[in-house]
Amino acid sequence: MMKLLRFLKPYRTPVIFVLILVLLQSLSDLYLPTLMADIVDKGVVTGDTPYIWKIGGVMMVIALLGAVCSVGASYLSAKASGGFGKDVRSRVFSHVSQFSLNEFDKIGTASLITRTTNDITQVQQVLMMMMRVMVMAPMMCFGGIIMAMYKDMTLSLVIIAIVPILALLIFVIVRKGIPLFRAMQLKLDKLNLVLRENLTGIRVIRSFNRVGHEQKRFNAANLDLTDTAIRVNRIMASLMPVMMLMMNIASVALIWFGGLRIDSNHMEVGDLIAFIQYAFQIMFSLMFASMMFVMIPRASASAVRINEVLDMQPDINDPVVPKQPSAAGLVEFDNVTFHYPGAEMPAVSNISFTAGPGEITAIIGGTGSGKSTLINLIPRFYDLTDGQIRIGGIDIRDLTQEQLRAGIGLVPQKSVLFTGTIAENIRYGKEDATEEEVRHAAEIAQASDFVSKMQEGFESPIAQGGTNVSGGQKQRLSIARALVRKPSIYLFDDSFSALDFKTDAKLREALRPATTEATVIIVAQRVSTVMDADRIIVLEDGKVAGIGSHRELLQSNEIYREIVTSQLSEEEIA
Structure with missing residues (x-):
């Protein structure tokens, strides 16, 4: 996945601002529990209402600044990741356009479509989250631990004991999920292949009464993908209950030991409230990290498949010094x-x-x-x-x-037309062909008769794949497309x-x-x-x-x- 990050270079400025804004948001979130502790210890306990209003106002300003930073970071991360996805798709498309038919045969059309759409989307979504979580999660985790230790060193041992256990559990769960995510992408390729064959060959399928057979093929590929998705989701779904269980255990332990610390005058009530908030911030940062660990394996598998396409060198290359x-x-x-x-x-x-x-x-x-x-x-x-x-x-x-x-003017064995008008399809051979040249090419190709009978003539639309014209008409339009080129x-x-x-x-x-x-x-x-x-x-x-x-x-x-x-x-x- 690191290889694909080179496509982020044009978006360095938005990425830097995202990191800065997320850092400021994290700092504001870390400072709020301390202010809350001051309100409780110096305002509520002593009955100092003006102090409560004063610190409460400061908390409001800091919370608003944090919200602005959060919105700005979300906007810029979406803009950068969206641009990244656009550039990668464009790069893959232009690279695939250089492939010989040999490379198309190796990868397969269905797989190329999946890699250009689904795989790039997976990486794009993870990148958008990474730009925020990669700063926020460690900042909130380690910052929360430091602030908790500042409030009470003894009570912070509870958090220090739980964090490594959580990290180990996340590692074990994610390690089991990575191979399944890779398998899912391959099975998605298979499903796309079956679906594509079914849609393009629908006439043959129906003429031979093989609809039931194709339904079984699709169901088998669909069930295979579903089973793998269920297995991987079961593994990844165990993360949330584990996280919540550890958070609840931590909360009970903190309240229990915190009460004892307050009772022995080693800690104040406000500090315990702040301490619990820091504990939850640490846990939530780990939850965000765990969400990333859920998405990263699948994105990594997708990134590998994208790089396979980009790293594949065409067999046919242009000469260094052409004649x-x-x-x-x-x-x-x-x-x-x-x-x-x-x-x-x-x-x-x-x-x-x-x-x-x-x-x-x-x-x-x-x-x-x-x-x-x-x-x-x-x-x-x-x-x-x-x-x-x-x-x-x-x-x-x-x-x-x-x-x-x-x-060269090629008329292939299988006639291929594109969505657009008849004139646009003929001009595919010569983009700047005049109306007279288009008509002349159609006359030679014996296409003028059926075109003139259409309601809109040469401006009549051609459906996807040329399904609204006959096989013979498609051939004649393909011949006209080659003739207008005058090769x-x-x-x-x-x-x-x-x-x-x-x-x-x-x-x-x-x-x-x-x-x-x-x-x-x-x-x-x-x-x-x-x-x-x-x-x-x-x-x-x-x-x-x-x-x-x-x-x-x-x-x-x-x-x-x-x-x-x-x-x-x-x-x-x-």
């Missing part, structure tokens, strides 16, 4: 091999081909042949294990990720699968004149989508099984011929 990208979109694969982390076999191996500007290069093959993997290597979502990928003659590892991706390289990762054959044909026909100066690489399952390409690459088990035009491969490549005959009739092939 200037070429305007040409020539893509060259030179003996490219790639292993997914932990995989025994390479996903693709020894891949070599060239895709030039003004050409359409298509990639086809069976499921698991490595088609999408090749597409993901070009924008450097993963780093290749061996070989080279060059764009415009420059190795992609010699370019910054921003330089590389600025010249030098277009990557279509099975981006026509949700389109009917007629729309697919019209889109490809409109696409060719719009991409005459760009390199176009298409991954597809349909033969009809790739048969007009300038170059077709056939993949099998991660290796190139053939390269050529549709007619060339139909005559010379058995694998391609099998794919074609499985999809087209003899008349269509002829």
